[in-house]
Amino acid sequence: MRSSSFIQGLDEVLCGGFIRPSVTLVAGSAGCGKTNICFQSLFEAAKRGENCVYVSLLSESRSKIIRSLSSFDFFSEDVINTGKLRICSISADTIAEGDFSIFEYIREHVLNYSPSRVVIDPITILSEIDSTFEEKQLRSCELRTFVNNLFYEFEERDILLLVTGEIPEESIASSTWSYMVDTILELKRKKENTNIHRYLEVIKTRGSDFVAGEHSFRIESCGINMI
Numbered sequence: 001m002r003s004s005s006f007i008q009g010l011d012e013v014l015c016g017g018f019i020r021p022s023v024t025l026v027a028g029s030a031g032c033g034k035t036n037i038c039f040q041s042l043f044e045a046a047k048r049g050e051n052c053v054y055v056s057l058l059s060e061s062r063s064k065i066i067r068s069l070s071s072f073d074f075f076s077e078d079v080i081n082t083g084k085l086r087i088c089s090i091s092a093d094t095i096a097e098g099d100f101s102i103f104e105y106i107r108e109h110v111l112n113y114s115p116s117r118v119v120i121d122p123i124t125i126l127s128e129i130d131s132t133f134e135e136k137q138l139r140s141c142e143l144r145t146f147v148n149n150l151f152y153e154f155e156e157r158d159i160l161l162l163v164t165g166e167i168p169e170e171s172i173a174s175s176t177w178s179y180m181v182d183t184i185l186e187l188k189r190k191k192e193n194t195n196i197h198r199y200l201e202v203i204k205t206r207g208s209d210f211v212a213g214e215h216s217f218r219i220e221s222c223g224i225n226m227i
Contacts, residue, residue: 003117003160006044007037009217009226013202015209018183020116020160022206023151025123025177027167028187033198033219034164036072037187038119040223041162043074046084051115055106056089057125065089073222086113095125098132099146106150115159123147123163124177140176147180172203182206188214200226 003020004011011017018024026034042052056065065087069075079085088109094101110118126147130137138146154161167175169188178184184203189196199214216227 001158003045006041007224007226008222009215010037010200010224013200013211013215013226014183014205015211018160019205019208021155021158022182023154023161023163023180024183024185025181026162026164026185026187027172027175027177027203029168029189030166032187032189033217033224034166034187035121036219037185037224038121038162038164039069040072040074042085042117042119043076043079045117046079047076049084050117051084051113052117052119053086053088053110053113053115054119054121055110056087056121057095057123058089058121059092059095060089062087062089071221086110086115095129098130098135099138100132102126102129103146103150107153111153111157114157117160117162118154119162119164121164122166124165124167127176144176144180151180178203183208 001020002017004017005014026037028034039054042054046052080087090102090105094105127143128137131142151161165177167177169186172178172184172186183205186201186203188199198217198219200217201214202210218225218227
């Protein structure tokens with residue numbers, strides 16, 4: 001099943017939109033537009049009746065998150081006030097408690113809401129979490145098992161899951177996260193003299209065609225706009 005990204009021009013690059021259910025990694029350096037592209041997709045989907053959830057792993061306050069979005073045209077207090085888009089922030093204490101506590105938070109505050117579209121921002125924070133019961137950092141194999149089980153919960157519920165990660169361009173191909181997701185969108189920010197140019201590239205998408213190469217985009221008041 002295809003679900004629109006609701007990003008101008010992105011559905012064409014993805015040859016029809018996101019596959020649902022699936023996990024899409026939106027990767028790139030700080031300031032390249034990862035969170036913007038995710039929130040734009042959530043707000044536009046919520047306006048069309050979908051139940052959507054945004055989960056911050058940065059322990060940011062809900063009011064701070066909303067304030068940072070309010071200047072964009074896609075922002076709507078109505079979809080927040082009516083509950084069509086829920087904004088959740090997992091506290092630092094919950095993250096410090098480890099894998100089981102994080103999973104239980106997501107089950108209670110996200111999965112029980114029966115959303116169709118969810119963003120976890122940024123997923124890469126989970127790289128350093130502890131085991132709740134053993135009180136030690138998860139080994140690589142344990143982390144992969146935890147994340148795969150988490151992703152499976154979303155797949156079983158037919159949810160489109162978008163996750164973000166600050167992964168350097170040269171590391172994306174070898175990153176552990178790249179092996180665990182279905183689609184990778186890499187956002188790039190390049191400075192040429194005094195000009196900033198932004199590009200989106202689809203690195204992979206399982207079971208679907210896509211338009212290869214770098215695709216220019218701008219961040220405007222309307223949000224992400226593919227050129």
